[in-house]
Amino acid sequence: MAGGVAFFQYGFIFTNLGLPDVRDDLAGRLLNFSRQARIQIPMNTRQFYIDGAWVNPLAGTELDVINPSNETVCATISLGGEADTQAAVEAARRAFDSWSESSKSQRLELMNRILEVYVSRSGEIAEAISQEMGAPVDMAASSQVGTGSYHIKAFIRALEAFEFERELRPNTPNDRILYQPIGVCGLITPWNWPMNQIALKVMPALASGCTMVLKPSELSPLSAMVFADILHEAGVPAGVFNLLNGDGAGVGTALSGHRDVAMISFTGSSRAGIAISKNAADGLKRVSLELGGKGANIVFADAAAEAVRDGVARCFNNTGQSCNAPTRMLVERSRYDEAVAQAKEQADNTAVDLAEKHGSHIGPLVSQMQYDKVQALIERGISDDGARLVAGGLGKPEGLETGYFVRPTVFADCNNDMAIMREEIFGPVLSMMPFDTEEEAIAIANDTDYGLTNYVQTGDAARANRLARRLRSGMVDMNGQARSSGAPFGGFKHSGNGREGGVWGLEEFLEVKAVGGWSSEIPEDSH
Structure with missing residues (x-):
């Protein structure tokens, strides 16, 4: 893809801090920001955004x-309780009757203002x-923020083409x-790609006419609060969007069990x-779930020269904290020793430093x-x-x-019974093992509880297509090829059930x- 960019890991892996063509002028704004003085978060971080107000x-x-x-x-937030959850859900419920009847053009206008x-x-x-x-900071300004604008634009395009009323x-x-919109939605997002996941939930909920309560991760709540302020500035009607900080046991449980949440x-x-x-x-x-992953990256002997290097970089992107990271590298035996040496070199050359x-x-x-979790799994692998x-290995980098x-960290000579090959580590840890045949590679890749993303590297187009059909995962990326905007994201098995x-x-x-009994002679409404 032009600019050295591949759609990957909840968004983009930037080999040269490039951005896709859909960026417009966002890249320049972001990179200018990344060289400016640090910005203070404007709102009172102890507050919630409910019914159009902090x-x-x-x-x-x-x-x-x-x-970290x-x-x-860096901030202090409040974790909401049952009364806060009730207030947020009630605000969303009150707003639903009006917002669910809004026209497609009204929603598009609002989404463009949000962008x-x-x-x-x-x-x-x-x-x-x-x-x-x-x-x-540079990765946050390009990749992390870039995924949000990317998805907002993609949902604007999807809504423009969507027909809410159609012939059978x-x-x-x-x-x-x-x-028709399902109702009040509880949106629970993770800490690892905050804007990516918020945009992937909030924007289609808005576009479909739903109202919502967003509970971001308590580990990464500040960006969500800025996003709430953005929606307020853009003019989202009171109660349509509500933000409530909390933990899973508290607000998460209250939302998932609330009778008025559809x-x-x-x-x-x-x-x-x-x-x-x-x-x-x-x-x-x-319940729509996007969960964990343990992606296999299958490298055949005829793969491109840079396949191993790129695979390691993709595994380590975002410090390995991506559910669709290719953390299992399966290499055809004739190329295996060379691949291990290349992976070692790439890991040794991966810089680690302050954010x-x-x-x-x-x-x-x-x-x-x-x-502690990542260290324990590295120790278990050893x-x-x-x-x-x-x-790599145990401990922190020098300095x-x-x-x-x-x-x-890179492990070699693994097998699929090892914990480091079966558990989602969520850190910059790659596990490698050899294979002899295409059938064996498919069997190893599919021998997992997860099924989010698998990866294939080969110069044989027919083989690539065969594997794409047989790998048990919601997504398959081949030879670094980007999946296009609007492609569904989601998995099989323990990786979830939604898209x-x-x-x-x-x-x-x-x-x-x-x-x-529909009367086709009546003019269609503005939906």
Whole structure:
């Protein structure tokens, strides 16, 4: 793809800090921001955005947001309670009757205003993300913020083409299929790609006529609060969008079990997705889940020379904190030794540094808990699994004793029984193993609880297409080829059951109604 950009890992991996053509002038604004003085988050971070205003908590408890680069407090938020959840849901319920009847043109006008304000305030979002979850400032300004504008534009295009009322068939003039908003939606987003996931949920909910309560991760709430302020500035009607900070056990549980919430859209761990599904079951809610992954990157002997290097870089992107990272590299045996040497070299050359510094380095993990988890799995790979450690390993990089930094790590000679090949590590850790035949590669790749994204590297186009059909995952990327805007994002098995992006993302938030006896002589309304 032109500019060295591949659509990857919740958005973009920027080999030269390039941006896709859909960026318009956002790239220039962002890169100018990344060289300016640091920006302060404008709102009171202890408040919630409910019914069109920033309000004080009714039952909140305080929580410090930790900058993972230096382990200092960068903000203090409130975690909402049951009364706050009730207030937010009630505001969304009151707003639903009006917003659900809004026209497509009204929604498009609003979404275009949101995009305009988003671009103008992109620097604030990037600063918030860099502070709260440790994305290096240039990566935050390009990749992290760029995914938000990318998806806003994509949903504008999807809505422009979407027909909410359509014929069943050309020969059935008195039948109509109506697509109508499902109701109040609870949106629960993760910390690793904040704007990507918020845009993938909020924008199609708005476009479909739903109202909503957003609960961002308590680890990365600041960018979500800037986003709420952007929606307020753009003129989103009161109650249509509400933001409530909280943790999973509190606000997350209250939302997923609330009788007036018609749908939960959740992105996070498979464990949490199962818990949400169980809690929502009594209310027969629709539950859309985008969960974990353990992607296989299958490298055949005839793959491009840069396939291994690019695969390692993609694994380490965002410090490995992406559910669709290609963390299992399967290499055809005749190329395996060379691939291990290339992976070691790439890992050794991967710079790690503070998020506030400019450059193409990776930053820290998001929290002490995440750091401890990754260290434990690296230790397990060395001691229990018996894999061969060829790069990185335990401990922090030299000179980065403060902060949740890890060493880019590569294991070789793995097998699919090892924990490092089966568990989602969510850190810059790559596990490699050889294979002999195409059938064996497919069997290894599919031998996992997950099924989000798999990757194929080969010069044989027919083989690539065969693997794309047989790999059990919601997405397959081949030879670094980008998936186009509007393609559905989601997985099989423990990777979830929903789809985000494009027309599929809109349909997640819509009910389908079949009507008989429709009068085709009445002019269609503005939907």
